[in-house]
Structure formats: structure tokens, C-alpha cells
Amino acid sequence: MDQRSPIPWSRHLLFWALAITGCAADLSSKHYMFSQPDLREHGVPRWIWEGHAGFQLSLNEGALFGMGQGKVWVFAVCATAAAVAIPVWLFVFGAARDRGLTIALGCILGGVVGNLYDRLGLPGLEWSEWDPSRSGTVHAVRDWILVARRYPPQGQFDVWPNFNIADALLVCGAIALFLISWRRPASAATPESFVAG
Secondary structure, eight states: OOOSSOOOHHHHHHHHHHHHHHHHHHHHHHHHHTTOTTTTTTTOOEEEETTTEEEEEEEESSSGGGOSTTOHHHHHHHHHHHHHHHHHHHHTSSGGGSHHHHHHHHHHHHHHHHHHHHHTTTTOOBGGGTOTTOOSBOOSEEEEEEEEEEETTTTEEEEEEEEOHHHHHHHHHHHHHHHHHHHSOGGGOSGGGOOOO
16 A cells, blocks of 8 residues: 555546546447437448448447457456456555546546446346347447448448447547556656656
């Protein structure tokens, strides 16, 4: 445990504001999109920019961008562990003295909790609404952002896996962590070296 000067309250406020706002944006956007009748019609896309960006509903039983399909409970356990470990590392072990880490991990926690909510089946979706061959509660992440590009000469689609705001928060947070570790010398990456930013 870190015995040095206490972490300022502004770090707590920054971290929890990012995590709560990010999670709320993710859950409210998923609720709205999954309540749209035209989008619920068997994965029909609603294009905002024809052939490039739009909305399309999908249920992801894997991890980020569809990796590791079928391992819902493994990811749920890992997400729960991360949701506990992140605040402990920041505020018990002192990592929150670094503003960059606080921001990156606030975004990551918002994404982790947003997708964990879905994996636990809390939205109350039933498989029978989406796949007649299945029954029971859906324990899968709700994705709705569609990105694609059409390339010549055949006009084929190169479609990125559907994602959501939680996924975007996770990716942005991970990129920020990489940049933070890259700009800081290895000797300065220990908890003792964190300075108020």
C-alpha cells in the first residue's frame, strides 16, 4: 500500500466521472438502438453514410470485435476482476498520481462495466427474439455500430466487426496506456515514480 501523500480528490472525481459517464453512454445507446423496430429486423443495417458507416444490431458472445466466441463466462469473470483491480491499483497503490493513467483507466473501466452488464444477462433479452433455434436469456454483448468500406472493382464490402461505445472506450484506453508506457522510460514506470500531472 502506498504510504506517501494522499491522492487528490480531483483524481477520484476525474476517474469516476469518466467511468460512470462512459458506462452510461454505452448502456443508454445500446438500450436505444436495440429498441428500434427497423434495426431488429434480422440484422438489417441503417446506413448513415451509404456503404461506409451506419447501425446494425448483433449479439456478440465473444470478446472485443468478436474474438473468442462462446467464452462468455470466462470474459465475465475477467471483467469482474478488472473492475475490482483497476480502482485498487489507482487509489490504494497510488497509480492515480499519474493523470494520464487515471484518464485511460477511467475509460477502460467504463467499457469493462458496460460490456459486463450485457454478459451477465441484465438487459433481459431472450434468445427466442433473435434466433428461433435458441432459448433462454441472452448473455452476450449488444453491438450496434457498423463500419464498412466498398472497394473496386467488384464493389465488395470490407466490413469491420460491429462494436459499441464500450468497445471504443476499451480500445482508446488501451492505446492511451500504450502511449503512456512508451513515452515513460522503464525505470519511471514503477508506482514510486508516479507524479501528479
